[in-house]
Amino acid sequence: MLSVSCLSALLLHTLERRMADAGNKESAPIGGDEFTNTELENNKNNTMVEEGSTLLRRMEISVAEAEKRTGKNTVNMQEIFTVYLIETRPIDAITEGHNPAPDSLWRRYSEFEILRNYLLVTYPFIVVPPLPEKRAEFVWHKLSADNMDPDFVERRRVGLENFLLRVASHSVLSNDKILYHFLTEEHRWKEVVYETGFQAKADSRIKALSATFRVKNPDKRFTEMKHYSDELQSLTSQLLRVRARVADRLYGVYKVHGNYGRVFSEWSALEKEMGDGLQSAGHHMDAYAASVDDMLEEEEHYADQLKEYLFYAEALRAVCRKHELTQYELETASSDLISKKQQREELATGMVRTFSFKGMTNKLFGQETPEQREAKLSLLEEQIVQGEETVTEKTVECEEYVKGAWVDMQRFKEQKDRDLREALIGYAVMQISMCKKGIQVWTNAKECFHKM
Amino acid sequence: MSRTIDAVVSPTQTNTIPADISGQMLDLDEDDDLEVFSKDLTLADGNMFNASMPTSPGSMVNQCKFEEDEESDSKDIFITVDNPESHVTAIETFITYRVLTKTTRSEFDNSEYEVRRRYQDFLWLKGKLEDAHSTLIVHPLPEKFVVKGMVERFNGDFIETRRKALHKFLNRIADHPILSCSEDFKVFLSAQAWELTTYKKQGPGFLSRMGETVRAVANSVRGVKNRPEEFTAIQEYVEDFSNKIGSLDKVTQRIVKEQKEYLEELKEYGPTYTLWSGSEEELAEQLKGVAGCIERCCKETEEQVGHLSDTLVPVLHEYVLCAETLKAVLRRRDNIQAEFEAKNEALATKKVDRDAESSDLGFVWGSLLGKNPEEARHQRQERLDGEIEELKEEIDKLEDRVEWANNALKGDWGRWQRSMRGDLKSAFLSTAEKNVDYYEKCLAVWETFLLSQRTEPSEETDRDNTP
Numbered sequence: 001m002l003s004v005s006c007l008s009a010l011l012l013h014t015l016e017r018r019m020a021d022a023g024n025k026e027s028a029p030i031g032g033d034e035f036t037n038t039e040l041e042n043n044k045n046n047t048m049v050e051e052g053s054t055l056l057r058r059m060e061i062s063v064a065e066a067e068k069r070t071g072k073n074t075v076n077m078q079e080i081f082t083v084y085l086i087e088t089r090p091i092d093a094i095t096e097g098h099n100p101a102p103d104s105l106w107r108r109y110s111e112f113e114i115l116r117n118y119l120l121v122t123y124p125f126i127v128v129p130p131l132p133e134k135r136a137e138f139v140w141h142k143l144s145a146d147n148m149d150p151d152f153v154e155r156r157r158v159g160l161e162n163f164l165l166r167v168a169s170h171s172v173l174s175n176d177k178i179l180y181h182f183l184t185e186e187h188r189w190k191e192v193v194y195e196t197g198f199q200a201k202a203d204s205r206i207k208a209l210s211a212t213f214r215v216k217n218p219d220k221r222f223t224e225m226k227h228y229s230d231e232l233q234s235l236t237s238q239l240l241r242v243r244a245r246v247a248d249r250l251y252g253v254y255k256v257h258g259n260y261g262r263v264f265s266e267w268s269a270l271e272k273e274m275g276d277g278l279q280s281a282g283h284h285m286d287a288y289a290a291s292v293d294d295m296l297e298e299e300e301h302y303a304d305q306l307k308e309y310l311f312y313a314e315a316l317r318a319v320c321r322k323h324e325l326t327q328y329e330l331e332t333a334s335s336d337l338i339s340k341k342q343q344r345e346e347l348a349t350g351m352v353r354t355f356s357f358k359g360m361t362n363k364l365f366g367q368e369t370p371e372q373r374e375a376k377l378s379l380l381e382e383q384i385v386q387g388e389e390t391v392t393e394k395t396v397e398c399e400e401y402v403k404g405a406w407v408d409m410q411r412f413k414e415q416k417d418r419d420l421r422e423a424l425i426g427y428a429v430m431q432i433s434m435c436k437k438g439i440q441v442w443t444n445a446k447e448c449f450h451k452m
Numbered sequence: 453m454s455r456t457i458d459a460v461v462s463p464t465q466t467n468t469i470p471a472d473i474s475g476q477m478l479d480l481d482e483d484d485d486l487e488v489f490s491k492d493l494t495l496a497d498g499n500m501f502n503a504s505m506p507t508s509p510g511s512m513v514n515q516c517k518f519e520e521d522e523e524s525d526s527k528d529i530f531i532t533v534d535n536p537e538s539h540v541t542a543i544e545t546f547i548t549y550r551v552l553t554k555t556t557r558s559e560f561d562n563s564e565y566e567v568r569r570r571y572q573d574f575l576w577l578k579g580k581l582e583d584a585h586s587t588l589i590v591h592p593l594p595e596k597f598v599v600k601g602m603v604e605r606f607n608g609d610f611i612e613t614r615r616k617a618l619h620k621f622l623n624r625i626a627d628h629p630i631l632s633c634s635e636d637f638k639v640f641l642s643a644q645a646w647e648l649t650t651y652k653k654q655g656p657g658f659l660s661r662m663g664e665t666v667r668a669v670a671n672s673v674r675g676v677k678n679r680p681e682e683f684t685a686i687q688e689y690v691e692d693f694s695n696k697i698g699s700l701d702k703v704t705q706r707i708v709k710e711q712k713e714y715l716e717e718l719k720e721y722g723p724t725y726t727l728w729s730g731s732e733e734e735l736a737e738q739l740k741g742v743a744g745c746i747e748r749c750c751k752e753t754e755e756q757v758g759h760l761s762d763t764l765v766p767v768l769h770e771y772v773l774c775a776e777t778l779k780a781v782l783r784r785r786d787n788i789q790a791e792f793e794a795k796n797e798a799l800a801t802k803k804v805d806r807d808a809e810s811s812d813l814g815f816v817w818g819s820l821l822g823k824n825p826e827e828a829r830h831q832r833q834e835r836l837d838g839e840i841e842e843l844k845e846e847i848d849k850l851e852d853r854v855e856w857a858n859n860a861l862k863g864d865w866g867r868w869q870r871s872m873r874g875d876l877k878s879a880f881l882s883t884a885e886k887n888v889d890y891y892e893k894c895l896a897v898w899e900t901f902l903l904s905q906r907t908e909p910s911e912e913t914d915r916d917n918t919p
Contacts, residue, residue: 228731231731232731235724235727235728235731236728238724238727239721239724239725239728242717242720242721242724243721243724245717245720246714246717246718246721248717249710249713249714249716249717249718250714252710252713252714253707253710253711253714256703256706256707256710257707259699259703259706260700260703263696263699263700263703266696267693267696267700270689270692270693270696273873274873274876274877277877281880417732417734417735420735420738421734421735421738421905424735424738424739424741424742424905425902425905427742428742428745428898428901428902428905429902431745431894431898432895432898432899432902435891435892435894435895435898436891436895438887438888438890438891439888439891439892439895442884442887442888442891443884443888445884445887446881446884446885446888449877449880449881449884450877450881452873452876452877452880
């Protein structure tokens with residue numbers, strides 16, 4: 001059965017292979033209103049790098065180790081935290097036969113979070129890969145919920161590496177400069193990323209995600225995708241919950257058999273003829289009881305694969321919501337424009353098409369002077385011109401967003417189908433291995449019972 | 453150590469004891485009342501075995517062990533217990549079981565009997581057998597009622613478990629060389645209900661049985677002084693065995709409980725995959741496939757738990773009860789020996805009395821009555837001599853009784869150990885086999901699924917083609 005390092009190597013290999021295809025698709029940078037002109041320029045430059053080449057093709061990346069550190073936190077109290085070693089090596093050097101030592105730096109989980117938040121804000125149309133969970137959830141009783149537990153730390157290391165590999169092989173995300181700095185510059189990185197001003201955008205993004213607004217004409221595909229993301233979230237979390245309970249129970253069954261080992265051993269001391277058979281049967285019962293630990297640890301990797309998509313569902317939902325927001329802004333700008341145009345018409349023709357309070361007060365208290373009316377009209381004209389610009393911008397923004405997001409959502413869908421299919425196959429392989437072990441133990445026990 | 457006894461001897465024919473057991477025989481004071489127990493009854497001349505008589509010391513002869521192979525070769529009585537039926541009367545409701553007997557033994561008038569018996573009748577039979585053969589090991593009966601788990605008396609599972617245990621009980625007696633010859637056993641198997649009721653009323657009265665029990669209790673309070681080493685060894689073994697088998701019983705019941713809880717969760721697990729498949733396109737088939745595998749594994753798990761409950765749990769429980777039976781048998785043996793020792797002490801005391809030089813009290817008493825002191829002493833001597841003679845006779849009988857009890861127990865002990873090994877070995881073997889079978893079936897389920905996945909095209913370009 002694949003060990004953890006094999007799994008990540010496999011992942012790396014498959015990601016590389018498959019990102020080759022994804023990278024070949026067109027991936028135009030989307031300029032949102034978040035981007036200044038210079039940023040747009042930079043992005044264009046970045047993508048002018050050979051199409052289809054992602055960072056991962058140029059650089060080998062791994063999260064090699066984890067260590068504990070102590071330090072002062074934000075409220076100046078001592079804390080213990082874990083740091084992870086990121087190692088990078090240029091691929092060219094490797095293929096040329098050199099074996100350079102990797103560059104490396106240490107990062108803690110919170111820095112990964114900052115990176116991801118930056119990416120979420122900067123590329124809202126991308127389904128950004130999720131981080132491994134912050135705290136252990138879906139824990140079954142023997143599994144530790146402690147963040148310091150070595151098994152948890154190890155699984156987190158794998159998850160962080162997985163995150164970096166996914167980001168670095170994404171045709172759009174991999175070109176980001178901040179990402180590059182994250183991987184290569186240990187100390188200045190935090191300042192650099194805060195300088196981008198993403199934090200403010202991050203805050204407003206969160207507000208926007210949970211805001212309620214009624215959008216009239218969202219792209220139907222996005223609405224469907226949003227529903228799907230909700231379902232994916234609830235279905236995978238339900239599955240993970242039940243799986244954890246099943247694992248817990250299975251653990252109990254296996255461990256109780258360990259008692260057979262003890263009692264058989266004690267009983268064998270009493271018996272003459274049955275002694276040998278009982279004693280050796282007892283050993284097999286001990287082995288049976290012990291075997292469950294490894295089996296369930298392996299199953300945790302399967303659970304982690306499902307969890308990744310549980311968290312992906314959230315990212316997917318965010319992309320759909322962002323579309324609704326941009327669409328809403330467009331609709332708002334459009335209806336603003338329409339109402340301004342109407343007002344202009346009313347002022348110009350003196351006809352009141354629709355009821356307005358202004359109109360009423362005018363009738364009651366007399367109309368304005370021609371000069372006042374002129375001033376109003378010219379203001380309106382300005383506003384209309386601006387409004388039309390806004391509408392045009394928003395329309396383009398919306399269209400570009402839809403285009404870019406749809407491409408990435410398709411990529412995501414294909415990736416998801418592939419990954420989950422492999423996960424299910426991996427699960428079947430695990431079950432088979434478990435059955436084979438069971439057959440072996442009980443066949444051995446049977447032999448021993450024969451000797452009784 | 454094991455011997456075969458071929459001949460059957462009636463109480464009146466003392467001369468036909470075959471020579472080959474002569475080495476094992478006691479020196480008997482009495483020639484009549486000789487009973488020899490044989491397993492092979494093909495030579496029987498229609499004797500009635502009066503096993504319900506209280507065992508008199510002189511009528512006991514050494515028990516001999518019988519070889520294992522004999523039991524399977526010459527089985528001449530087949531009993532089944534089945535067909536539980538509920539009976540309702542004005543006073544009570546109870547269950548009867550059909551007891552079907554097929555036999556070629558000559559002391560049975562017919563070759564087939566069908567009777568109905570209730571649990572009380574089985575209890576009666578067990579009591580009679582234990583009375584008649586206090587140091588033989590009688591296989592335990594299922595318990596009167598199960599307190600733990602609050603099982604209803606008329607619950608289907610409970611009745612079935614009990615039926616199987618009753619079936620085993622009767623068959624174990626039928627296999628036993630001595631117990632199967634019991635008259636009470638014969639009556640149990642063959643008499644109609646009213647006949648049995650009448651028969652039950654005969655025999656030593658309630659009061660006399662009470663007397664025996666009181667004596668036994670009194671003796672057990674006194675305790676045995678010189679228990680032979682081998683019985684102490686057996687007792688220690690029984691103590692330890694009782695602990696171990698009790699532990700195994702508990703562990704197995706715990707496993708059953710955990711398995712059942714596992715099964716409950718597993719039953720909810722499969723459906724989560726099915727549910728998910730409803731939201732997926734490409735993945736739907738695989739998800740449904742996994743759901744199907746889990747469901748089939750559920751069925752296998754259910755079967756496996758059932759097997760454990762039906763096969764291993766009852767056997768372990770039986771032997772927990774056996775351990776208690778063994779303890780009781782050892783106690784009864786001890787009591788028999790204690791009674792013998794007590795009488796011996798009484799004899800020693802009497803002898804001391806008789807041999808005492810002077811007896812002031814007697815002299816005073818005698819002179820008060822106007823007797824000659826010499827005469828008084830002489831009378832006293834005679835009286836004591838008589839009592840001593842009586843005691844000696846009683847002691848001889850008791851000694852025989854002890855000897856017989858010890859030999860009976862020794863013989864049955866070996867037999868019991870063999871049965872125990874056989875029963876437990878086969879129960880554990882069966883469990884292990886079933887577990888292998890369980891895992892093999894689950895393995896097949898998942899391998900089939902895996903195969904179905906691997907036959908799909910693995911090239912990405914083909915992925916979008918619908919199969």
